[in-house]
Each structure stands twice: as C-alpha cells, then as structure tokens.
Amino acid sequence: MNTFLAVLLYSGIGFSIMHNWLLFAGLCISIFSIRHGAIMLIPLAIVLDGYYGNYYSLPYVSLLAVVWYIVIEQIRPRIFDLDMIRS
Amino acid sequence: MKVRLQHNSKQRKIFRVAGISMAIIVLGMIAPRIISTVATTAMTPIHVVNHWFENSSSIVPTFLRDRRMLQSQIKDLEQRLTISERSTLTQARLVEENDRLRRLLGATKEERVVAAVIARPNELPYDLLQIDQGTDHGVEIGAPVFIGKDMVIGLIVHATPKYSFAELITTPGFKASAFIAGANVVVSMEGMGGGVARVRVPQGVPLSIGDLVYLPSVEPGVFGSVSYIENLPTQPEQYGYISPDTALSSIYWVSVGKQSQLARSPEEIDAKTRTLVEQSLSFINNKSPSTTTDDGGSESFE
Numbered sequence: 001m002n003t004f005l006a007v008l009l010y011s012g013i014g015f016s017i018m019h020n021w022l023l024f025a026g027l028c029i030s031i032f033s034i035r036h037g038a039i040m041l042i043p044l045a046i047v048l049d050g051y052y053g054n055y056y057s058l059p060y061v062s063l064l065a066v067v068w069y070i071v072i073e074q075i076r077p078r079i080f081d082l083d084m085i086r087s
Numbered sequence: 088m089k090v091r092l093q094h095n096s097k098q099r100k101i102f103r104v105a106g107i108s109m110a111i112i113v114l115g116m117i118a119p120r121i122i123s124t125v126a127t128t129a130m131t132p133i134h135v136v137n138h139w140f141e142n143s144s145s146i147v148p149t150f151l152r153d154r155r156m157l158q159s160q161i162k163d164l165e166q167r168l169t170i171s172e173r174s175t176l177t178q179a180r181l182v183e184e185n186d187r188l189r190r191l192l193g194a195t196k197e198e199r200v201v202a203a204v205i206a207r208p209n210e211l212p213y214d215l216l217q218i219d220q221g222t223d224h225g226v227e228i229g230a231p232v233f234i235g236k237d238m239v240i241g242l243i244v245h246a247t248p249k250y251s252f253a254e255l256i257t258t259p260g261f262k263a264s265a266f267i268a269g270a271n272v273v274v275s276m277e278g279m280g281g282g283v284a285r286v287r288v289p290q291g292v293p294l295s296i297g298d299l300v301y302l303p304s305v306e307p308g309v310f311g312s313v314s315y316i317e318n319l320p321t322q323p324e325q326y327g328y329i330s331p332d333t334a335l336s337s338i339y340w341v342s343v344g345k346q347s348q349l350a351r352s353p354e355e356i357d358a359k360t361r362t363l364v365e366q367s368l369s370f371i372n373n374k375s376p377s378t379t380t381d382d383g384g385s386e387s388f389e
Contacts, residue, residue: 039104
C-alpha cells in the first residue's frame, strides 16, 4: 500500500508539473519528501529538465531538486524525532 | 560516539548524492542533446498518458475535460453577471438622476392610457394597429402610442368611444423631424412602409448602424435605431433605414399618451388664430354699448 501510494504521488508530481498545476505539485512534493525522502525527486527533475530542453540554458528544476533534497534531509530527522517524542 | 558517527555518515551520504547530482547536471549542460534524448525516451509513457488525457474521447478524460470547460464557463458567466449587476445599478442611478433633473426643470410625467392591441397587420393593412381604448378612456386623435416606457411607434389617427386605430411612424407618407443621436443631427424622417422608416442625411455626416433615433416632438420619444445605411458616393445624400427594435407581431400592450402630437402647418395655425380673433371681436361688438350721434345715427366700436 505504501509503495503504491509512493508511486501514485511520484506520478502525480510529474503529471502536475507537466500541467503546470503548481499548487498540487507543491503539495505532492511536500508529502512525498516527508514520507519517502527527496532523493527520488532528483532523477525526476533531471528528466523533466531534459524533456523541456532546460539543459540548453539553465536546468533550474534539477538545481532546485538538489537544494530541496539537502534541505529536506536536514529537516526530516527532526520531524521524526518530534513524532517519537509525541508518541 | 556511535550517534555522532551515524550522523556524520548521513551527512556524507547527503553530500555525496548532491555531488553526484550536480555532476550529472553539469554533464547535461555540457551535452544537452544526450540528456534530452534520454529524457524524451523516459517521458514517453507520461507523454502518451498526457496525449490520451488531452485528446481521447473515453469517459474519464472527456469527463475531466468537460468539467474543466464548465468551470471556466462558470467563471466567465460569474464575471459577466457581476458586470451586468453593476450596469443595472448604473442604469437605475441614471434613471433616478434623470427623473430628479426633470422634476427640477418642471417637467412632469405625462399621463398615459394602457391599451391592448386587438388587431395588427395581416388582419389590418400594414403599419396600422387597433387598440381597445377610445375617446371614453381619454384617447384622442394625434396622441402618441408607446411600447414600454419610452419607445414611440405611432400616432392615433382614428378614435371611437370604445376603440382606436394607431398609424405607425413607418406608414408610407408619414413625415416627422427626427434627431439622430450618434451623428447629432436633426433630419426629416419618412415612413417607407413594411415597418421601415428612412432618414436622409447629407454626405459627410457620420451616420452609423446602431445610432438611436429620437422624435423630439414626442417626449420621451426614442423610435428605434439605424439598422442599415445606404451610402453611394455619387449621391448627395445618404439614407439611414430605421426599424423599431420590437417586432409588430410581438406587440401585445401599448400605452397611449393623452397629449395630441398632431403638427399644424403655419397656415393652419394662422387661419385658426384669425378665426379666434374674429370670434372674440364679434363678441365684443355684440356686447359693446352703442353711442348716439347728433344726427340720430348709431356707431359701434370696431
């Protein structure tokens, strides 16, 4: 179930970015990053940048994904620590 | 000590992943064609799904597309409704302001008689209406006939105690002065028959379709709008054809003004004035005292 949800969210992120549904994309990215980590978002961002030809100028989605990965990986352990304290 | 080691290892992993990603990005920037080809291949399934979503006639994509279209239509209609509500408010304010200014100028609202149309063209000759109110109800010959509040369509030409006939402005031979709002000119208007009237305007006057046409002698007398313009450069005049906005067949109620609008020619007015003066003078003659002269005759004041 968890894997199915992860695949669904991952597809949702790609699909919503392609349709420019940025709010929905932001929501999906936040949920996916907190639950499953942001490492898988980097290949998606690289592929999206390649698809839209951003490597001919500036692959800003990929760069943003790398920064997002670093930030999320710093934040995630603290969120889980808080969860543990609460429980 | 163990926790610290674990933490350091995690940090190292993060930076390693970030470094590898940056290396791939830099490589991609160096050889963008390769990465674009790879990305296009990888995105093919998504692209196919996307194409299916955008163009397929299956139930799910059609439903989603229709929903999106309906949502945009609702938004558009809401915007139009808001604009329309504002326009209605503006119109009401202008009507109220107009009434107030008219009251300040001493213009009072004319009393009208409401009448039902009991016969119209097809049953009657064209450009003629029969209404169910007559002289018993205050209708008199020459009174203007209106549709709604301010659209004048004709004059009463025959009135019996119980019913009347109204001749439309579009009757052939009907002539009246008209004011064209867009061009701001007063011209003569003539009925052409078949529900159409015509104005003649000199060449050069900016006549355009949709210009409102008023009859200044009837208050408030909007007749209709210019619906067709005949303008040949070889002619000294251009013609504007006017038809009322409401079809004759859909007229069910009209209102009749109580003030006759029949125009009199200067000769007629002169003759009538002369008659009145003569009548008053003969009345004075009959009433005036006679003076007896020395030779016994009598002399009246002229």
